[in-house]
Amino acid sequence: MAHELMEHDNMFSVQETPWHGLGIILPNAPSIDDALRIAKLDWQVRMLPLYAQDPQNTLMPVDAHKAIQREDTGEIFTVTSKYYTPLQNAEAFDVFRPLVEDGSIELETAGSLQNGRKVWILAKIATTDAMEVRDGDTIKPYVLLSNSHDKSQPVRFGFTPVRVVCNNTLSWAQSASESRLIRIYHRGNIKENLDALRSALDATNAEFRMGIDKFRKLAKGRVNQEDLTAYIRTVLETEDETPRERAIMEVLLNGKGLGVRPQDQISWWDAYNAINEWMLYQRGRNVDNRLASAWFGDGYLLDQRAFMIADAFMAKAA
Numbered sequence: 001m002a003h004e005l006m007e008h009d010n011m012f013s014v015q016e017t018p019w020h021g022l023g024i025i026l027p028n029a030p031s032i033d034d035a036l037r038i039a040k041l042d043w044q045v046r047m048l049p050l051y052a053q054d055p056q057n058t059l060m061p062v063d064a065h066k067a068i069q070r071e072d073t074g075e076i077f078t079v080t081s082k083y084y085t086p087l088q089n090a091e092a093f094d095v096f097r098p099l100v101e102d103g104s105i106e107l108e109t110a111g112s113l114q115n116g117r118k119v120w121i122l123a124k125i126a127t128t129d130a131m132e133v134r135d136g137d138t139i140k141p142y143v144l145l146s147n148s149h150d151k152s153q154p155v156r157f158g159f160t161p162v163r164v165v166c167n168n169t170l171s172w173a174q175s176a177s178e179s180r181l182i183r184i185y186h187r188g189n190i191k192e193n194l195d196a197l198r199s200a201l202d203a204t205n206a207e208f209r210m211g212i213d214k215f216r217k218l219a220k221g222r223v224n225q226e227d228l229t230a231y232i233r234t235v236l237e238t239e240d241e242t243p244r245e246r247a248i249m250e251v252l253l254n255g256k257g258l259g260v261r262p263q264d265q266i267s268w269w270d271a272y273n274a275i276n277e278w279m280l281y282q283r284g285r286n287v288d289n290r291l292a293s294a295w296f297g298d299g300y301l302l303d304q305r306a307f308m309i310a311d312a313f314m315a316k317a318a
Helices: 032-038 089-094 097-101 190-220 225-236 243-254 268-281 287-296 298-317
Strands: 011-014 024-026 045-053 059-070 076-081 105-113 118-125 131-134 137-148 155-163 182-184
Touching (some): 032 105, 045 076, 097 105, 105 287, 118 287, 131 190, 137 190, 155 190, 190 298, 225 268, 225 298, 268 298, 287 298
Parallel strands (some): 011 024
Antiparallel strands (some): 011 105, 118 137
């Protein structure tokens, strides 16, 4: 599939064009109901029975499995176990409804890819102040909920920071024990499980401060050329120079985040952000592939890996 953004997909962002540059720009944060409509996510999936045809052309029910269908277009997304419980788009948005209505969060962007197979909502946490990693390098706190209707991933809800200077989403979860990211598989009572998501926001402020402290430590750790090369090759799992390495080096010298660091100094924070920016703006075939990879695929894991390796390299150099 060359492009992830297809004929039955749409997305929006509020005020500013996001790093992926896709979708329509709204002047103000929408309500939950308006967001569903504008993102064209006001549809449902349904579970259809399956039948197998025997040699006598008799249709036999396949009781153990069902098909997942998008109702408005009739497209079959995949086949799954009869125990699978779909999370409807409206139900996913309803997780945010009380928080939007009381002003705790503001919807920032939402949409779908692959004709609705993948759906996301990104919201700014209005009750937690933005913080600086260093002068002019501000991080804002967001929460991201993503879901797939084709079983390619569980429901994911978690805290994610956004670097304002380049509007990039950053890795956050350093380990399973430290992460507030909650994964809910499509089995059982999804709506009951989602009740736990609101409680995850209670720890956001303290978690955000701890994360900023880690970012600040990376920003203080200076990097020489030898360690920088070793770091990039470790992240990319290569031994020799490659076009990807050269592209990351170019981002480090001329990228969007260059203006907020001293020209004559490179830190581990800069090295990590060079990989993050390369991944979000250059890696992959096109912009919607990069969006899908960053939020639903291996780009998310690569970004997380880049952050953890930068932290480990800095600790080793100390």
